[in-house]
Amino acid sequence: MDRWTGVLHVPFSRGGSLFRVVASLFLSPAKTLAVPRVNAILFTGDRVRCTGDPAIERLSDAAHLAGVLAGKLPVETNAWVIDAACFAGPFAVYRELVPTMDGAGDPKGYDPTGLPAAAGVANILAHSIGEIQNRFLRFSAKDSAVNQHPSASLPSYSPPRTIILGFSKGVVVVNQLVTELSHWAPGSMENTVDVLRPNPSHLTQNLLVPTSSTDVLSSISEFHYVDVGLNCAGAYITDHEVIKRICDYVVHAGKNIRFVLHGTPRQWSDPSRSWIRKEKDIMLQVLRDEAQRSELRLVPSEKLYFEGRPRSLLMHFEILEAMDIS
Template sequence: MARWSGIFKVPLCPGSRSHYKVATSLCVSSSSQSPVVPSMNAIFFNGDRVRGTGNPVIEKLSDLENIAEIIVSKLGENCNVWVIEASKFNGPFAVYKDFIPSVNQWGEPTSYDPTGDPASTSIVSLLSSCLKQVKNTILSKPKEPCVGEAIGSHFPQPKTLLFGFSKGGTVINQLVTELAFSEIKSSTVNSQHEPDIIPTSKESLLNSIAEIHYVDVGLNSSGAYITDQDVIKRIAKRVSERSLGIRFVLHGTPRQWRDSMRVWVGKEKDTMVNLLDVESRKSGGKLSFCERFYFGDKMANMQMHFEVIESMDVC
């Protein structure tokens, strides 16, 4: 098995004005005779920019390519990793306007609305644009491994793992809302079908979501976590109708969960945990969750907010 890593500035779709910086770390074949298909795609949404701190730890953990390497080290070699930065910033504030149309000028959501499925549609389009650039880059170097070769039917479709760090959690909330209100569409599986490297439709993306990680999310307004009971109930019902279960993992530090100036962040987290707890008990194991607290014996600071990326337990 081999890997190919790189970073691109890619359009959301052909002709789009929105360009996203995406760090990729992909499974590739060592030769055309031994193709490799990933067992999972991990999609990580980054948060606001923090610059000029002079802190080497923060600088290191703000680097998209380094984040991709960390995620690979946690999930194993048989995964594709995509680390996405917002296309627009208002000063240091990330604005994911293509994924969440109802955001203010600082990128804070005014609501999470599934109408039109903007997050799932944008992710599928963005990954497709990125994969095309990866293939073009690799094919321009014939001696390098190739991505996307023929895959045997004994490989299952890759699962999708979602990570939202800090402001990136808003994209995760939008996706959760879209999943809650989506419908399962039955499809016949051809035994000769070759699994796609990435989800190729919003339906395939939503159906493949297996894990959702909230990584020290927090906002200067409400909306860091899902607190709508109807959304969580719908998620549980949605998952009960498919073969693949789903796991929520809430990772946090004192920087967010114990911030006395933003007490709503911790309260929203507790509300979501309680809602997940109720529905998980009724799901027959199809929906599970856990919360993990890091650096609990330390005073809150900005460094721990980034260190959680390296310290988080994803097992």
């Protein structure tokens, strides 16, 4: 099946900074955007320049990563790789999605008020789809929605699942979304029908991507932490209450959510940042404890890559090709 792959520069708000987004989207036989089963979204980390290592340079390229990500998932998957809109030197600053951070992009905490990351992801995807259809494919969102499922009735429609991945410092967006899901979930459980059945008015606008913060959060089925690490605390969620509320949500809603912690010795065995492994171990134990209570609807796992090899910057990037997200 054919795919459309391209680089976009998407405004978060009028006059604001541009997010660099690389999309690899599968197409229908008519060469229009097809409605995916999954939207997989990878947030990248800090910039790495002039290493002299062609493998690192290749794996630092978001365009290459979009192809890698698409190749790891079923064909009916749309892959999105998103770079931070702003950088402080080499440091990625995701301030639009994680407002509580310092000038170097390190989080001061994760505040779910207003669901900024979920709303931001919906905004970025909507702008991206609009630009692709109007500028590159010359095809309207309305026509795409109608043509892809002409006989489908809206009440039976199952929206695409969303898989969230954070590589290195991109974890700040993952943790913000986890915190927002935990904050949003208790209220959503008061009306399960609205959570499990998407709003028909949203469906008529666009079947391709979630169109609101609620749509983003309710569609998430997996969180992947990919060799994440920060120069401060906050690379992993260690608040038991956050995970507990998500556990309550999956049990009540009857859905599954996977948490997969992927790592290398580069991060998990770094003696100068020992807190990274400690945070990882705490989060994994909390997830495992809650998994038992969730009737195994909460599904945690950890995967170590390149065990026994000396720590290196190369392995930090090689995990992107080696990671198993099936």
